[in-house]
Amino acid sequence: MISIDKLAYTSELKNVNPMEKFIFAMVTIIVCISLNNIAVSIIILLLMASITVFKGKLPLKNYIQLMSLPLAFLIMGVITIAVNVVSTNKGLIFSFSIFDIRLGCTWDSISIAARLFLKSLASVSCLYFLTLTTPIFEVLSVLRKLKVPKLFVELMGLIYRFIFVLLDTVNMIYISQNSRLGYSTYRTGLSSLGKLVTSLFLSAYKRSQNIYTAMESRCYDGEINLLENHYKRSYKNIFLIIVVELILIVISFSGNIFGGNL
Amino acid sequence: MSKYILETKNLSYQYPDGTKALNNINLKIEKGKKVSFVGVNGSGKSTVFLNFNGVLKPTKGNVIYKGNEIKYNQKSLLELRKNVGIVFQDPENQLFSADVYQEVSFGAMNLKLGDTEVRRRVDEALKNVGMYDYKDKAVHFLSYGQKKRVAIADILVMNPEIIVFDEPTSSLDPQHSKQIVKIFDELNEKGITVILSTHDVELAYSWSDYIIVMKDGEIFREGTPYEIFSDDKLIHECYLEKPLILEVFENLRKSGKINCDTKIPRNKQELFEVINSCDKEGL
Numbered sequence: 001m002i003s004i005d006k007l008a009y010t011s012e013l014k015n016v017n018p019m020e021k022f023i024f025a026m027v028t029i030i031v032c033i034s035l036n037n038i039a040v041s042i043i044i045l046l047l048m049a050s051i052t053v054f055k056g057k058l059p060l061k062n063y064i065q066l067m068s069l070p071l072a073f074l075i076m077g078v079i080t081i082a083v084n085v086v087s088t089n090k091g092l093i094f095s096f097s098i099f100d101i102r103l104g105c106t107w108d109s110i111s112i113a114a115r116l117f118l119k120s121l122a123s124v125s126c127l128y129f130l131t132l133t134t135p136i137f138e139v140l141s142v143l144r145k146l147k148v149p150k151l152f153v154e155l156m157g158l159i160y161r162f163i164f165v166l167l168d169t170v171n172m173i174y175i176s177q178n179s180r181l182g183y184s185t186y187r188t189g190l191s192s193l194g195k196l197v198t199s200l201f202l203s204a205y206k207r208s209q210n211i212y213t214a215m216e217s218r219c220y221d222g223e224i225n226l227l228e229n230h231y232k233r234s235y236k237n238i239f240l241i242i243v244v245e246l247i248l249i250v251i252s253f254s255g256n257i258f259g260g261n262l
Numbered sequence: 263m264s265k266y267i268l269e270t271k272n273l274s275y276q277y278p279d280g281t282k283a284l285n286n287i288n289l290k291i292e293k294g295k296k297v298s299f300v301g302v303n304g305s306g307k308s309t310v311f312l313n314f315n316g317v318l319k320p321t322k323g324n325v326i327y328k329g330n331e332i333k334y335n336q337k338s339l340l341e342l343r344k345n346v347g348i349v350f351q352d353p354e355n356q357l358f359s360a361d362v363y364q365e366v367s368f369g370a371m372n373l374k375l376g377d378t379e380v381r382r383r384v385d386e387a388l389k390n391v392g393m394y395d396y397k398d399k400a401v402h403f404l405s406y407g408q409k410k411r412v413a414i415a416d417i418l419v420m421n422p423e424i425i426v427f428d429e430p431t432s433s434l435d436p437q438h439s440k441q442i443v444k445i446f447d448e449l450n451e452k453g454i455t456v457i458l459s460t461h462d463v464e465l466a467y468s469w470s471d472y473i474i475v476m477k478d479g480e481i482f483r484e485g486t487p488y489e490i491f492s493d494d495k496l497i498h499e500c501y502l503e504k505p506l507i508l509e510v511f512e513n514l515r516k517s518g519k520i521n522c523d524t525k526i527p528r529n530k531q532e533l534f535e536v537i538n539s540c541d542k543e544g545l
Contacts, residue, residue, distance in 0.1 A: 005400070009399070009400055009403070135360075135361070136360065137359070137360050137361040137364060157359065157360065158358060160360055161357075161358055161359060161360045161401065161402070164402035165354055165402075168354075207354075207355060210350070210352075210355040211355055211356070211358055213312070213317055213350075214348075214350050214355055214358075215358065215368075216317050216343075217312075217315045217316075217317050217343055217347070217348045218343065218347070218368060218372060218416065218417070218420065219340055219343045219344060219369065219372035219373065219420070220368075221372060224368070225368070225371040225372065226359060226361075226364040226367050226368060226371060227364055227367035227370075227371060227377070227380055227381065229363075
């Protein structure tokens, strides 16, 4: 979480118009999901990865690490789709029986699983493109422009800021408990953890009051108005986005290129 | 117009839970001065500050800004808060936005200024505290001292006439403390009245024009730094300490090593000058 945030701030693409990045990521996700095509998914995955890594100058190692995060979930989910209850031997690759139930894997189920796997991974790469190149407050300004309810955006901003404060506080309480042997045994550990949560809640409550006071003394009138960064609209980028999406759509409809209807 | 920019008259404040925090405070603060509040923890310094800015409403008595009594309606509160800014002790309690630039813009945006004016003020405020290079950074990547400076820029952006600092040098290293005090002096040179609370007697003694000593929610004494810190009884009663420079000076004077009529040194430099000039006389 923290590392993603840090990477976004150091990305070379940080200063690109966030609205363009947002649209690019979102449209590509929609295209990817609705076309449900293996070739398109692979292209999107490679495209997003190379933009994030090469254009954004993100270390490849970090990107692979981040990509492997959802991989565990994906593989688990995909296996359950690939391996199914089977009744016939048609197209069967392998099968085994548990009690009376016969489980197996067919070419069809493998194809569905592969399609799903790549589609998910490609969608994740789209989201990573956005989060790894755009600091969160710029995503918020995009949401504000898209007329998402103000309260919602304000809350997102505040929550985001105070996650870090909360983590700092947790860390401090934890160290102070640990230095007094608060986690020496399993039992005391549980009890310390409970106390940590309680005092965290109290300090969060107290801090929220302090923040409110500080905001009030700066003429807060119930609405958080902040200065937005202005970005030049890049017609070149918009043109490129349209071209990329069109190419993806064309590829999926000319299915014959990649050996039939995948 | 009176020469006092901020006054309080018989101000008392009681917290909703019944704690009497302030009792009959009468203060007159001159425009363009450097004023320090000293006193032990819990003596009511922060509560006075919150009353200055209208965040707390006095239970009794009133606050007077530029000769006008504060009425606690929206308009007069806005006017007061625009002109009296508070920099809170813990910047973590003040900075609510994740982005430095947006954070600083908050106060100016609340004054309903135009976009270009806000931008100009934010740039200027960040330059004044030496944080302009960090304008695109996230708040949570800054160090404590840097956050403190952003918290000051937060207030500068509103162009206040008075800035109140609640224990500005606490938990800062000597280097950052010096930078912060330099910022105070620069602000003061621009005509801004600077008020601060501190436990650092050396700072209070060498920096202030005027010192207010608080004890148990009351003003115990007020006066020039020398008047306050040459009074041993007062120092003892209010749990203060004598500034080292003054102590050395008084000792030298008592033992006859320097003349009685020399200027009283306010800082290290002045003390050395006094000592050196006496040496020459002695030879």
